[in-house]
Amino acid sequence: MPKDTFINLPIEKQEKVMRSAINEFIKNGFEKANVGNIANIAGIAKGSIYQYFENKKELFLYSVKWSIDLLLNKFGKNLVLHDKEMDIFDFFYHTSKNSMEQIREEREITIFIQDVFLGKYDNLTNESMSYITNISEEYLLNIINVGKENGSVRKDIDDHLLILFITGVSFKIKEYLMNKARNQGEDIIDEDYEQYEKEINALIELLKHGMGGK
Numbered sequence: 719m720p721k722d723t724f725i726n727l728p729i730e731k732q733e734k735v736m737r738s739a740i741n742e743f744i745k746n747g748f749e750k751a752n753v754g755n756i757a758n759i760a761g762i763a764k765g766s767i768y769q770y771f772e773n774k775k776e777l778f779l780y781s782v783k784w785s786i787d788l789l790l791n792k793f794g795k796n797l798v799l800h801d802k803e804m805d806i807f808d809f810f811y812h813t814s815k816n817s818m819e820q821i822r823e824e825r826e827i828t829i830f831i832q833d834v835f836l837g838k839y840d841n842l843t844n845e846s847m848s849y850i851t852n853i854s855e856e857y858l859l860n861i862i863n864v865g866k867e868n869g870s871v872r873k874d875i876d877d878h879l880l881i882l883f884i885t886g887v888s889f890k891i892k893e894y895l896m897n898k899a900r901n902q903g904e905d906i907i908d909e910d911y912e913q914y915e916k917e918i919n920a921l922i923e924l925l926k927h928g929m930g931g932k
Contacts, residue, residue, distance in 0.1 A: 720780055724770035735760045735770065736784045739777055740830045748778055748839045775842070782834055782846045785827045786853060793821065797857065799864050806865040807926045814918050818911050828907050832896055855881050865931070872931045880929055887928075891921045 724732065738759035742751045753774055757764040771777040790797075796816055799809050821828045833839065834846045858881050865871030871880070895914055899906040906914070 720770050735762070736781060739781050740785065740826060743778060743781065744826065744830055744833065748842060778839070778842060779845060781830070783849050785831055786850060788827060789821065789824060790853070792824065793817065799861060802864055803868050805870040806861050807870065807922050807930065810922050811919070815911050818907065822907050825907060829905055832905065836893065836896055854885065858884055869931045872929050875929060883928060884925060887924055888921060891917060
């Protein structure tokens with residue numbers, strides 16, 4: 719976590735530092751990322767970074783948390799299942815399409831999270847993913863509970879086993895799609911949704927047949 723000197727900065731200045739750090743990590747990875755470059759882009763002295771964060775690793779890990787929080791604050795309302803009678807698998811389909819269109823507004827942040835997800839940052843992957851995993855599990859638990867109440871999810875399977883199932887299946891599909899795009903010299907967020915709709919529908923069908931209640 720950052721020091722109080724960072725927390726006490728105006729939000730706009732915090733954001734400038736974080737976006738500068740993320741830009742540097744995307745370009746140069748963690749090991750080669752230069753704190754001086756981050757400071758220059760942010761318009762602050764290099765020493766200020768160490769007044770805000772203990773070291774580069776702490777800055778990187780907070781960059782992951784900050785990015786997730788920013789995306790959730792901007793687009794999280796679109797991930798809420800308002801209709802408690804809606805089949806959750808229909809909900810997954812609609813949110814997957816809407817989310818891909820919306821996160822293009824934060825292209826660099828999204829690419830950074832994709833890089834974390836795909837293990838670009840080597841030894842920091844597990845620590846980086848822990849916050850993402852916790853947020854994901856909390857979100858899925860709420861969806862599963864709604865699904866069990868409206869009958870679209872089986873009630874005879876433990877919630878945490880269902881979370882493992884959804885996470886495991888969706889993780890591998892996401893990894894496949896992201897790598898497929900990267901191998902073509904693209905990022906998945908730059909592609910039309912229709913290009914991946916077949917795979918996403920297959921994922922949703924797999925989930926539905928494995929845990930669907932109807």
